[in-house]
Amino acid sequence: MTVAAREIEAVGHDGHRWNLIARLPAQPRAALLWLPALGVAARHYEAFADALAAHGIAVLLHEWRGNGSSSLRASRECDWGYREILACDLPASGQVLHDIAGGAPLLIGGHSLGGQLACCFAGLQPTTFSRLWLVASGTPWWRSFPAPLRYALTLVYRFLPWLARRNGVLPGRRVGFGGNEARGLIADWARVGLSNRYAAKGMAADLEAGLARLSIPLDTVVMAHDWMAPVGSMRALTAKMAGPARLDVLPAADIGAPADHFSWMKSPAAVAARLARAIT
Template sequence: MTITSRELPLSTHDDHRYTLLARLPATPSARLLWLPALGVAAKHYLPLAEALAARGVAVYLHEWRGNGSSTLRPDKHHDWGYRQLLVEDIAASHAAMAADSPQVPAIIGGHSLGGQLASCYLGLHAQDFQKLWLVASGTPHWRTFAPPRGWLLPFFYQFAIWLAHHRGAFPGRQLGFGGVEARSLICDWASVGLSGRYAAAGLEVDLQAVMAAAAPEIRGVLFKQDWLAPQASLAGLLAKMPKASKQVVMLDAARLGVRADHFAWMKQPAAVVDTLLG
């Protein structure tokens, strides 16, 4: 199958600029807006995009503000949270995808944090997406993690908020979790981890309510050795969308051909693609 590679330069109302990477089959049967994990540049999902495009899915890889092709980097003078990601950035990528391939059904999905924000964005735009794909994703709420890790998470979330404000940005590279992240982004994420409720500071819409009203077809993929997204964490996220139809598959190393952890599948995504396409 012939696959076309495209790079779509985008900008938002607050002058953030980045590139939306696309892999397009000649006659797509569906189009997917894919949101990365925290701190992961869009280019790292090109193997996934190319594998899906070979199966007829047009894939658009979103770039997080502060990563990869983004013109912004977080520091004491540059900050953003879930509101900007949902209202400005994902909305710009969604509009570009809709204009580029408007004739086929739309899917939104993501990896880890990307899956969480895909769920929130779908709630805000439920009429625009028929399906939600979640890979190694779930709520960070501490109660969905088994002890003793679950008991320790509230302390980490509170520390992350303090550290991000103290430093001006969260030094994720130094801590081995995410990248250099905006302090308000970390605050929004950690607040979900502490309370279990999705909210975006400065956004008046009740994210919990719009997620609860949405009824997409959800396909979730988990990995057996992934402690960052255990089964209970995904179940906690799915519980916020009670009207949705849901199918969850757990993959092990034998199915994947690589270690069944949070990131190894990205370089060898064939089993994940098979599972998503079902």
């Protein structure tokens, strides 16, 4: 199968620029917009995009603000949150997906935080996408995690926003969580962790209502030993939506790598195969 590898520039409504990494089969069965985990540049999902393209699925890898090819970097002077991602960036990447799909069904999905925001974005336009794919994702809501981790998370969701406000950005590389992240983004994320309600500060749209209206099928994959996104977290996220949800839990033997939050990215064939089988 012939697959073209490209980079396509996208521009957000506020002038933010980034490159989408594309893998484009000649006659795609479907076209996927994929959203990375927090602090992870799009290029780290190229092996995953190649694996999906081998199944005939065109893939666009979105780039978060502040990462990789993004024209912005978080600082005291440059801040953003869920509103800028959902209202400025993802509509632009979604338009590129529509342009390259050639009439094929449109899919959206993501890893970790990327999966959460894929759900929120799909909920804002519930007739655009035909399926939702989530890998090693789930709500950060503390009650969806097993004890004793759940109790520690209530402290994390208070400490990290405070640290981000104090420093102007979250120094994620130093604390071992994400990259240098915008303080508004961390505040929006932590608010969900404490309340289990998705909202974007400064955005009028009701994200929870959008999720509740979303009735497209969900194909989800959880890694068997992923403490950052356990089965309970994924189920709590998919329970917000009305569509039928299929859950696969992958052990290390199936992946060919440790069944944790990130190792699957270097050995993505099993994950790609599980997702691709949903496209008939």
